[in-house]
Amino acid sequence: MKKLLLLAIIGLTMFSSLSVAAVKKAEVKKTEAKTQAVVAVPVVTQEAAAAPAPVAQVEVAPSFVKKLTVSGSLRYRYGFYQAGGTADTGTLSRARLKLAAETSPEMMFVVQPDFAALSTGGNVALADAYIEMKVNQYKVKMGQFLLPFAYDSGKYKTIYSTGFVPSHYGVIVAARDYGYRMSGPLPVSGFFFDSALVNGSGSTDTNKAKDIVGRVNYKNESLDLGLSGYYGKFGPAMTDRKCGAFDAEYKFANYLLVGEIMAGGNTTTNAKISEASLQLSGLFGQYEPLIRYETYDPATAAANNIVNTITVGGTYIIDSSSKMLLNYNLVQEETTQINNNSLMFEVQVQI
Numbered sequence: 593m594k595k596l597l598l599l600a601i602i603g604l605t606m607f608s609s610l611s612v613a614a615v616k617k618a619e620v621k622k623t624e625a626k627t628q629a630v631v632a633v634p635v636v637t638q639e640a641a642a643a644p645a646p647v648a649q650v651e652v653a654p655s656f657v658k659k660l661t662v663s664g665s666l667r668y669r670y671g672f673y674q675a676g677g678t679a680d681t682g683t684l685s686r687a688r689l690k691l692a693a694e695t696s697p698e699m700m701f702v703v704q705p706d707f708a709a710l711s712t713g714g715n716v717a718l719a720d721a722y723i724e725m726k727v728n729q730y731k732v733k734m735g736q737f738l739l740p741f742a743y744d745s746g747k748y749k750t751i752y753s754t755g756f757v758p759s760h761y762g763v764i765v766a767a768r769d770y771g772y773r774m775s776g777p778l779p780v781s782g783f784f785f786d787s788a789l790v791n792g793s794g795s796t797d798t799n800k801a802k803d804i805v806g807r808v809n810y811k812n813e814s815l816d817l818g819l820s821g822y823y824g825k826f827g828p829a830m831t832d833r834k835c836g837a838f839d840a841e842y843k844f845a846n847y848l849l850v851g852e853i854m855a856g857g858n859t860t861t862n863a864k865i866s867e868a869s870l871q872l873s874g875l876f877g878q879y880e881p882l883i884r885y886e887t888y889d890p891a892t893a894a895a896n897n898i899v900n901t902i903t904v905g906g907t908y909i910i911d912s913s914s915k916m917l918l919n920y921n922l923v924q925e926e927t928t929q930i931n932n933n934s935l936m937f938e939v940q941v942q943i
Contacts, residue, residue, distance in 0.1 A: 663942075701724070730776035732773070739822075741837060884904075
């Protein structure tokens with residue numbers, strides 16, 4: 593405990609120092625850019641003005657691709673763990689490159705591999721690979737995609753303390769699956785739906801049944817309320833899999849309040865996860881303090897196995913595409929206590 597608290601204090605000090613340095617560096621770059629913009633003014637002679645402009649012959653995409661968009665994200669993490677058998681270590685938690693190609697205004701395909709596992713001797717993983725069609729106000733996806741269940745994981749403000757994904761992935765529902773997905777507005781103003789028909793077990797299905805998953809939400813400028821459901825058959829034995837979730841996001845002034853509760857699994861093992869978090873955005877400039885509370889029951893039929901986690905920390909926003917996160921996780925078991933608190937530091941860059 594003392595070690596982690598000391599590391600947390602040191603981390604916060606480094607966090608502040610790095611952020612100040614980043615600001616100064618950004619200001620220097622901005623000044624240099626302005627200077628270069630003034631100096632690098634070309635002198636155009638009469639002969640050059642009369643000459644025809646050269647025609648670029650570089651082809652960046654096949655002729656059938658009307659628009660090609662390349663983006664990506666890189667996340668480097670260092671974790672300090674109180675548990676004696678867990679080594680403090682740095683690793684890549686994400687190294688994704690996303691290619692989105694439009695073949696027409698109504699059709700595109702997306703491929704997003706993740707190279708992070710290569711840093712630890714693993715293989716390249718395929719995060720997304722799907723075809724997307726636009727039909728009026730609706731979008732239809734075919735392939736592998738993120739399941740429309742619970743709060744949008746891309747909006748989480750914390751470092752995932754268990755693995756590299758939110759806690760409910762692989763516990764309540766999987767993160768991604770293969771199938772068909774459709775989303776768009778409902779006839780009632782402010783209401784939207786996002787639903788999918790999927791294999792239920794990834795690329796290799798283990799039964800003939802197909803699973804249904806979806807989320808219906810109401811959204812306005814400050815409030816987003818969502819209700820999710822999942823129903824399918826698990827494994828060759830066709831065991832029922834029933835899951836549900838409710839999530840809420842409320843923006844007011846400089847505050848972002850998020851809460852959600854999820855429960856489900858198959859009939860032999862049912863889990864329950866609930867969490868609430870408060871994020872302060874804009875109140876302290878580029879610093880965003882955070883406090884989050886999560887309770888996790890891995891098997892609702894068993895007693896005395898609930899784990900509660902309180903996360904305190906924050907985010908420093910370097911610019912629109914990069915930020916630094918520092919989280920301290922205090923873990924409290926329902927019965928026998930385990931020394932498994934952790935301090936997590938992560939740098940995230942989005943291009």
